[in-house]
Amino acid sequence: MSPDRLQLLVRDMPKAELHIHIEGSLEPELIFALAQRNGVALAYSDVEALRAAYAFTNLQSFLDIYYAGASVLLKEQDFFDMAWAYFMRAKADNVTRAELFFDPQTHTERGVAFATVIDGLHRACIAAQSELGIEAELILCFLRHLDEASAFATLEEARPHLGKFIGIGLDSSEVGHPPEKFAKVFADARKLGLRAVAHAGEEGPPAYIWSALDVLKVERIDHGVQSLKDPKLVARLVAERVPLTVCPLSNVKLCVFDKLGAHNLKTMLDRGIVATINSDDPAYFGGYINQNFAETFAALPLDANDAVALARNSFEASFATPAQKHAHRLALDAFFEARG
Numbered sequence: 001m002s003p004d005r006l007q008l009l010v011r012d013m014p015k016a017e018l019h020i021h022i023e024g025s026l027e028p029e030l031i032f033a034l035a036q037r038n039g040v041a042l043a044y045s046d047v048e049a050l051r052a053a054y055a056f057t058n059l060q061s062f063l064d065i066y067y068a069g070a071s072v073l074l075k076e077q078d079f080f081d082m083a084w085a086y087f088m089r090a091k092a093d094n095v096t097r098a099e100l101f102f103d104p105q106t107h108t109e110r111g112v113a114f115a116t117v118i119d120g121l122h123r124a125c126i127a128a129q130s131e132l133g134i135e136a137e138l139i140l141c142f143l144r145h146l147d148e149a150s151a152f153a154t155l156e157e158a159r160p161h162l163g164k165f166i167g168i169g170l171d172s173s174e175v176g177h178p179p180e181k182f183a184k185v186f187a188d189a190r191k192l193g194l195r196a197v198a199h200a201g202e203e204g205p206p207a208y209i210w211s212a213l214d215v216l217k218v219e220r221i222d223h224g225v226q227s228l229k230d231p232k233l234v235a236r237l238v239a240e241r242v243p244l245t246v247c248p249l250s251n252v253k254l255c256v257f258d259k260l261g262a263h264n265l266k267t268m269l270d271r272g273i274v275a276t277i278n279s280d281d282p283a284y285f286g287g288y289i290n291q292n293f294a295e296t297f298a299a300l301p302l303d304a305n306d307a308v309a310l311a312r313n314s315f316e317a318s319f320a321t322p323a324q325k326h327a328h329r330l331a332l333d334a335f336f337e338a339r340g
């Protein structure tokens with residue numbers, strides 16, 4: 001298939017997005033609009049000055065700006081508006097299912113009520129389904145730079161809202177905050193019937209991926225790009241079909257790989273890992289999911305078989321119900337059939 005046709009294929013195919021921090025979809029324009037609406041002072045004079053600060057050297061250099069950006073979110077409507085803006089972009093990229101991470105502690109630590117956060121996001125998820133035909137679910141992430149007690153307090157605050165989110169995750173500063181720190185809170189959350197994922201092996205070592213699997217008992221690994229350093233771990237990921245939610249543009253922006261052409265996504269697929277492509281924090285890293293597909297397919301020797309595998313992997317790796325997965329499989333079959 002020609003490179004041009006391959007680009008159209010990855011653009012148009014239905015896909016699930018499984019690794020998107022909704023606070024990372026806050027575009028500078030919306031940050032400034034919300035700052036004005038809420039009377040919040042920002043350290044940057046305008047949109048251009050803020051964008052100019054998006055030159056990151058590692059994960060922490062990004063997180064410092066990302067948490068500052070989230071400070072403009074105060075009201076339920078702010079959370080709705082942020083998620084709705086994301087869903088409009090997702091629709092344009094042919095996303096038919098999205099599982100959104102949100103970081104409640106980023107907001108509750110500033111005095112915003114947990115209910116304010118989740119009610120705005122949940123209302124947007126309902127509207128995404130009814131108005132855009134996108135299945136949307138929420139995954140509550142604990143911030144790993146905070147302590148276990150804070151994670152437990154967050155799980156308590158979340159209890160009255162159990163019907164509004166499907167799982168828990170673990171994000172923020174990875175190195176120095178191994179998964180073991182959150183063993184008990186993950187165990188309690190799983191007892192509540194919540195699904196579990198965790199960021200591991202973004203900057204941290206393969207050992208963090210092992211403990212995310214064995215201690216936290218997660219069903220997917222977010223990033224996991226360091227896994228290829230450990231052949232035994234790769235064998236396990238392949239044998240158990242543990243999905244990795246890979247975010248290529250993020251990895252380059254945060255200097256995990258020095259260029260997209262050096263990314264290990266193609267190697268992962270060739271080894272049989274259930275890898276997917278996602279945007280992570282699209283407002284900060286240079287693009288939404290289709291931009292990730294377009295640039296990654298331009299930079300690596302990925303072919304039409306890889307495109308089909310990535311689309312299928314995205315739904316297989318999702319937390320959709322069996323009936324929903326069946327419907328997504330039929331939609332993919334029909335799409336690829338029509339494209340020949």
Ligand code: ADE
Pocket residue numbers: 021024059066171172173199202250280281
């Ligand atoms: N929070 C938002 N984006 C993140 C990332 N790429 N890694 C860890 N925590 C995050």
Ligand code: ZN
Pocket residue numbers: 019021171199222280
């Ligand atoms: Zn992430």
